[in-house]
Amino acid sequence: xxxxxxxxxxxxxxxxxxxxxxxxxxxxxxxxxxxxxxxxxxxxxxxxxxxxxxxxxxxxxxxxxxxxxxxxxxxxxxxxxxxxxxxxxxxxxxxxxxxxxxxxxxxxxxxxxxxxxxxxxxxxxxxxxxxxxxxxxxxxxxxxxxxxxxxxxxxxxxxxxxxxxxxxxxxxxxxxxxxxxxxxxxxxxxxxxxxxxxxxxxxxxxxxxxxxxxxxxxxxxxxxxxxxx
Numbered sequence: 001x002x003x004x005x006x007x008x009x010x011x012x013x014x015x016x017x018x019x020x021x022x023x024x025x026x027x028x029x030x031x032x033x034x035x036x037x038x039x040x041x042x043x044x045x046x047x048x049x050x051x052x053x054x055x056x057x058x059x060x061x062x063x064x065x066x067x068x069x070x071x072x073x074x075x076x077x078x079x080x081x082x083x084x085x086x087x088x089x090x091x092x093x094x095x096x097x098x099x100x101x102x103x104x105x106x107x108x109x110x111x112x113x114x115x116x117x118x119x120x121x122x123x124x125x126x127x128x129x130x131x132x133x134x135x136x137x138x139x140x141x142x143x144x145x146x147x148x149x150x151x152x153x154x155x156x157x158x159x160x161x162x163x164x165x166x167x168x169x170x171x172x173x174x175x176x177x178x179x180x181x182x183x184x185x186x187x188x189x190x191x192x193x194x195x196x197x198x199x200x201x202x203x204x205x206x207x208x209x210x211x212x213x214x215x216x217x218x219x220x221x222x223x224x225x226x227x228x229x
Contacts (some may be wrong), residue, residue: 014194018053026057030066031058032090037069038062047145063192078105079163082123083112091146095131098155106160127159192217 024030031038041064045056046079047212056064083099085092092112110125115134128141142159144152199213 005186006130008063010055012060012063013048013052013054014198016060016193018191021057024062027062030062030069034065034069036067036173037072040068076106079127080108080110080125081218082118082128083109083130084115084132084134085112085146086115086130086132091131095144095146095148102153102162103147105158110220125164127212129156135221164192179205 039055041061045061049055081099083092083096085095089112096109096112099109115130115132115211118128118134118136119129123136123139126140128136129142130143131146133143134141140159142152142155144145144155151193195216196213199208199216202208203210203212
């Protein structure tokens with residue numbers, strides 16, 4: 001996701017710094033159907049605005065939201081859980097339903113077993129949730145009330161947070177933006193001048209080869225001609 005966001009945002013920030021905006025015909029639908037991803041895009045937009053003074057409007061944020069949504073879909077791994085209950089099948093099913101209701105998109109209960117059953121077969125699940133404290137080697141386990149009180153919910157949320165800890169966050173993009181290569185103050189600067197100024201700075205720091213500026217300007221001119229046809 002970070003790579004895709006970088007590819008999208010670097011030219012977008014250049015364009016916005018010149019006062020050029022684009023219309024996203026799907027903005028309203030993206031905001032409606034991908035609300036979580038859009039809110040994450042808004043958070044990223046606020047960070048960019050605070051750090052670099054560039055405002056991302058709804059259309060720009062909607063494009064970013066698509067990248068975030070695609071990433072979330074690819075990385076939406078659900079935690080598998082074995083549920084152990086020592087107080088009877090009825091209580092076990094009640095606890096199962098409460099967990100499913102509370103964590104429907106985050107947890108998949110693969111089996112409901114007794115204490116004896118969980119010890120007889122190797123545990124392949126990501127987590128064991130039990131109503132009684134049992135010893136299971138090398139298996140994450142938390143103990144909750146059969147009625148899943150607030151303390152139990154907090155415990156499960158804590159494990160889910162650790163489980164998802166390896167997933168990349170939109171904020172990680174901010175670490176890839178170097179203020180040294182963003183030019184905002186010159187209102188009279190032209191597109192070609194921006195490209196030359198940026199590529200000169202990148203060349204000086206050893207990031208690009210000589211001639212890259214002219215090649216970029218030529219490519220932009222060709223793109224402008226194609227768009228006008």
